[in-house]
Amino acid sequence: MRSITQSTFPVDSGSVTVLSGTSSDSHTWNLVFLQLLLEEAGHRVVNLGPCVPDRLFVEECRTRTPRLVVVSSVNGHGYGDGLRMIRALRDAPGTGRVPVVIGGKLGVGGTLEDERAEDLLAAGYDAVFADGDTDAFTVYLSGPVVRAAS
Amino acid sequence: MNSPSAPVSFGAFVSASRDRGRLVVQPRMGFGDPERMRTGLAATRAARAATVGTITLDSYTRVGDHAAARRAIAAGGAALNGYPIVARPARETLDVLAGVRGHRFPVQVRHGSAGPQDIFRALLEVGLTATEGGPVSYCLPYGRTPLSVSVANWRESTEILAAHSGTEPEPHLETFGGCMLGQLCPPGMLVAISLLEGLFFVRHGVRSVSLSYAQQTSPEQDREAVRALRRLAGEFLAGADWHVVLYTYMGLYPRTPEGARSVLRQAARTCVSAGAERLIVKTEAEAHRIPTIGENVRALETAARAAEAEPPGTGGDPDSETYAEARALVEGVLEHSDDVGDALLRAFAHGHLDIPFCLHPDNAGRVRSYIDDAGYLRWADTGALPLPPVARRADPGAVTSANLLSTLSYMERRHDSRVRG
Numbered sequence: 085m086r087s088i089t090q091s092t093f094p095v096d097s098g099s100v101t102v103l104s105g106t107s108s109d110s111h112t113w114n115l116v117f118l119q120l121l122l123e124e125a126g127h128r129v130v131n132l133g134p135c136v137p138d139r140l141f142v143e144e145c146r147t148r149t150p151r152l153v154v155v156s157s158v159n160g161h162g163y164g165d166g167l168r169m170i171r172a173l174r175d176a177p178g179t180g181r182v183p184v185v186i187g188g189k190l191g192v193g194g195t196l197e198d199e200r201a202e203d204l205l206a207a208g209y210d211a212v213f214a215d216g217d218t219d220a221f222t223v224y225l226s227g228p229v230v231r232a233a234s
Numbered sequence: 235m236n237s238p239s240a241p242v243s244f245g246a247f248v249s250a251s252r253d254r255g256r257l258v259v260q261p262r263m264g265f266g267d268p269e270r271m272r273t274g275l276a277a278t279r280a281a282r283a284a285t286v287g288t289i290t291l292d293s294y295t296r297v298g299d300h301a302a303a304r305r306a307i308a309a310g311g312a313a314l315n316g317y318p319i320v321a322r323p324a325r326e327t328l329d330v331l332a333g334v335r336g337h338r339f340p341v342q343v344r345h346g347s348a349g350p351q352d353i354f355r356a357l358l359e360v361g362l363t364a365t366e367g368g369p370v371s372y373c374l375p376y377g378r379t380p381l382s383v384s385v386a387n388w389r390e391s392t393e394i395l396a397a398h399s400g401t402e403p404e405p406h407l408e409t410f411g412g413c414m415l416g417q418l419c420p421p422g423m424l425v426a427i428s429l430l431e432g433l434f435f436v437r438h439g440v441r442s443v444s445l446s447y448a449q450q451t452s453p454e455q456d457r458e459a460v461r462a463l464r465r466l467a468g469e470f471l472a473g474a475d476w477h478v479v480l481y482t483y484m485g486l487y488p489r490t491p492e493g494a495r496s497v498l499r500q501a502a503r504t505c506v507s508a509g510a511e512r513l514i515v516k517t518e519a520e521a522h523r524i525p526t527i528g529e530n531v532r533a534l535e536t537a538a539r540a541a542e543a544e545p546p547g548t549g550g551d552p553d554s555e556t557y558a559e560a561r562a563l564v565e566g567v568l569e570h571s572d573d574v575g576d577a578l579l580r581a582f583a584h585g586h587l588d589i590p591f592c593l594h595p596d597n598a599g600r601v602r603s604y605i606d607d608a609g610y611l612r613w614a615d616t617g618a619l620p621l622p623p624v625a626r627r628a629d630p631g632a633v634t635s636a637n638l639l640s641t642l643s644y645m646e647r648r649h650d651s652r653v654r655g
Binding site (some may be wrong): 107108109110113116118120131135158164 | 280293299306315377415416417486634635638
């Protein structure tokens with residue numbers, strides 16, 4: 085995916101952060117915004133864009149050995165799509181124990197119920213963020229998991 | 235002559251409503267459960283407004299993953315974000331439509347697919363002939379399909395639909411080209427793509443089309459855009475049945491019910507004053523979740539009342555800046571080839587069409603846009619577009635997450651703050 089901005093932020097020259105939509109989600113503004121937010125936090129971002137098939141997601145995570153993987157979904161299918169993606173990634177050889185987080189409008193009712201967020205964590209996500217909870221995500225980016233991985 | 239219950243042609247219904255001075259209003263509505271889908275259509279039909287029905291398809295059907303749609307149906311279907319018209323047997327969809335569609339109530343299928351051949355066959359199988367999309371508008375903003383593949387898919391799909399041209403109900407195809415990315419695309423570009431996709435449909439045999447334009451940040455500029463679209467349609471689509479459809483704001487939406495209604499009423503007024511025949515509404519739930527049937531009905535009625543209170547507009551500058559810009563873009567594209575599909579491909583490859591903030595690899599990505607102090611959406615950088623270069627602002631500055639969010643939430647702020655004082 086091409087760069088969408090002429091970013092002037094100093095970015096980490098080391099490993100990349102993979103940013104991905106889900107297979108069924110066509111929204112892109114969330115991905116444009118998160119790319120900028122991650123770049124401002126010093127991440128070099130590979131933005132896979134919208135409608136990313138599971139196989140491509142796993143392959144990109146395997147070949148790029150990212151420091152962090154961020155999944156974003158706002159179409160209401162994020163819970164089901166997200167579960168499938170993380171299972172595929174955690175089952176794939178050669179992807180190590182890369183930190184993977186997910187956020188957005190993950191259910192058709194908007195906010196995800198607590199037990200469903202627990203399902204996502206149990207399936208292998210390191211964090212689940214509610215729609216619009218940019219502060220919590222920014223705190224996570226400056227926290228020990230991401231710093232240890234970088 | 236049709237029997238009283240024979241389904242009406244989509245274009246003919248809109249045209250008859252226009253003659254009666256009534257704005258046609260339409261929801262975006264789709265449910266995985268057939269009974270709920272049927273209830274939604276019946277409620278749309280019963281709303282106190284001139285309405286057309288919508289079956290919005292789910293995201294799995296949109297990307298052609300019918301196996302995932304079938305699994306979701308087997309699990310009850312409630313988790314689907316739309317109606318899976320391909321995965322459901324035709325008889326089930328016929329049951330959804332029985333007694334609902336008819337001579338006073340056409341139904342349009344909305345999908346978002348860059349390869350809608352299966353969808354078009356499925357809707358024709360149940361006697362539906364109105365749908366929407368486009369080779370550019372359902373490709374660049376939303377997915378990974380190469381533009382060349384989408385153009386080939388849409389040639390085939392348009393011809394599948396056009397094979398039924400001349401039979402009742404007359405096939406109708408609406409371009410989604412006036413909605414590219416929902417926000418931050420200057421109106422001249424939206425008008426140009428809408429017109430070009432409409433022309434693509436007509437050249438591939440569809441006789442009844444609608445041209446879309448999505449409400450942006452300035453009512454004045456929106457009226458200019460609708461009028462520009464009408465003038466260009468008159469110039470380029472002679473002989474076809476056409477009308478203009480306005481989409482209520484497609485970007486970040488006000489979070490308060492009052493703010494949401496304020497944007498919707500503004501859109502309805504724009505339709506009447508600038509001459510758009512149909513309006514796609516948005517509900518108070520837009521900022522939060524998929525709306526309920528009741529919320530959709532309230533939005534339809536709110537829009538209809540606002541339209542009835544607005545006097546029809548006349549005049550407007552025929553040679554507006556939006557018209558001139560759209561005309562220059564359309565002519566720039568058509569110079570590439572007599573075939574509209576090939577012309578679109580070459581224009582994007584050369585950056586003669588270019589959508590700001592679009593992540594798709596086939597978009598040049600050299601242009602930038604901004605909202606000026608008066609609320610007009612303008613070019614900050616025209617890249618390789620066949621338009622005069624813009625005088626750069628003193629310091630365009632880097633796009634940051636914070637100022638992007640601020641620009642994206644312009645309408646939300648403006649309409650919510652009126653409420654909050």
